[in-house]
Amino acid sequence: MKVLVAGGAGYVGSVLTPLLCANGHDVAIADACWFGRHLPPEVPVIETELFALDERRLGGYDALVFIAGLSNDPMAEFDPALNFKQNAALPAYLAYCARLAGVRRFVYGSSCSIYGHTGNQLCFEDSPTSCTYPYGVSKHQGELGAMLLAGPEYSVIALRQGTVNGHSPRMRFDLIVNTMYRSAMTEGRITMSHPDIWRPIIDVRDTAAAFVLAVEAPEGMTGVFNVARDNFTVGQVAEAVRDELRRLDGRDVPIENLNRPDPRNYRVDCSRAREVLGFNPRHDLASTVRSLHEHRAEYGDFTDDNLYNIKVFRKMHSGRE
Numbered sequence: 001m002k003v004l005v006a007g008g009a010g011y012v013g014s015v016l017t018p019l020l021c022a023n024g025h026d027v028a029i030a031d032a033c034w035f036g037r038h039l040p041p042e043v044p045v046i047e048t049e050l051f052a053l054d055e056r057r058l059g060g061y062d063a064l065v066f067i068a069g070l071s072n073d074p075m076a077e078f079d080p081a082l083n084f085k086q087n088a089a090l091p092a093y094l095a096y097c098a099r100l101a102g103v104r105r106f107v108y109g110s111s112c113s114i115y116g117h118t119g120n121q122l123c124f125e126d127s128p129t130s131c132t133y134p135y136g137v138s139k140h141q142g143e144l145g146a147m148l149l150a151g152p153e154y155s156v157i158a159l160r161q162g163t164v165n166g167h168s169p170r171m172r173f174d175l176i177v178n179t180m181y182r183s184a185m186t187e188g189r190i191t192m193s194h195p196d197i198w199r200p201i202i203d204v205r206d207t208a209a210a211f212v213l214a215v216e217a218p219e220g221m222t223g224v225f226n227v228a229r230d231n232f233t234v235g236q237v238a239e240a241v242r243d244e245l246r247r248l249d250g251r252d253v254p255i256e257n258l259n260r261p262d263p264r265n266y267r268v269d270c271s272r273a274r275e276v277l278g279f280n281p282r283h284d285l286a287s288t289v290r291s292l293h294e295h296r297a298e299y300g301d302f303t304d305d306n307l308y309n310i311k312v313f314r315k316m317h318s319g320r321e
């Protein structure tokens, strides 16, 4: 298939793109490259603000994968107005242009953070959501905008990803497992907001595999899917990072509980993705930590601003604070 990945130069896209290529797809990227390019050199990159695309530029693709926008809470809260444009309006606009252009499938990189603070009950795709923070609300709006456009000739698949972790050529250290790994390596301790908060977690290699399944799903399939390896408490994640590091190089780091409230606490059910898409995550938390440790020489002293989305974003918009 001819696949355009909007936002494909990011953390998820830099793992997804080689996998799509390996599966025989003809892949191109459209991205403003906020965090640089860490993609196979043979993959064409259209360096552009995505709002500049229109239906003429999208003609000829079989599928459009949307994994762009502002990808965490600090970015969304830094500039809420821009967040609502990039996360709510942009995916709806591109889904609309793609439909006009005759693209047959739109795959949207949604987020489990739309569930918000849901207590400890399991969230299914049709469970009520209760988030009030800009990132979660805007990701839900983007998903709804795209889903509204689905039709017999136009399949829309939304993947509500748990927090994604592990090594990517475009690395981020602002994601839970990655952050704990970084603090263990640099500060000799792991800090956590609160041990009892629930989060669904997924390795970036499993996320990439889920996107490939969505691209390749039977023609006409439309739907929303939770995708995560499993649900973990923040305390369990901290223990897994500590235990795997101890096993890998004898490092023994204490875990410190900051006891901070968190507006996000959700557990999700992924049986629909398993049953309908054939999603079968392969990487547990220990495997995610190993992937980070294998690449540790590439992270230097972990101080490069490019490793933290909000630092890059602040620099891009300096003068606005």
Ligand SMILES: NC(=O)c1ccc[n+]([C@@H]2O[C@H](COP(=O)([O-])OP(=O)(O)OC[C@H]3O[C@@H](n4cnc5c(N)ncnc54)[C@H](O)[C@@H]3O)[C@@H](O)[C@H]2O)c1
Binding pocket: 006, 007, 008, 009, 010, 011, 012, 013, 030, 031, 032, 033, 034, 035, 048, 049, 050, 051, 066, 067, 068, 069, 070, 071, 072, 086, 090, 109, 110, 111, 112, 160, 161, 162, 163, 164, 165, 170, 172, 175, 309
């Ligand atoms: N990483 C996670 O834990 C996670 C979890 C759930 C959902 N998601 C969603 O998955 C998607 C991918 O996440 P990621 O971690 O790879 O993010 P990322 O921030 O690493 O990458 C986003 C990419 O999109 C590009 N981009 C964003 N807005 C753009 C625009 N308007 N025009 C041109 N390029 C633009 C950036 O340059 C960047 O390369 C995002 O939509 C995010 O909201 C991520």
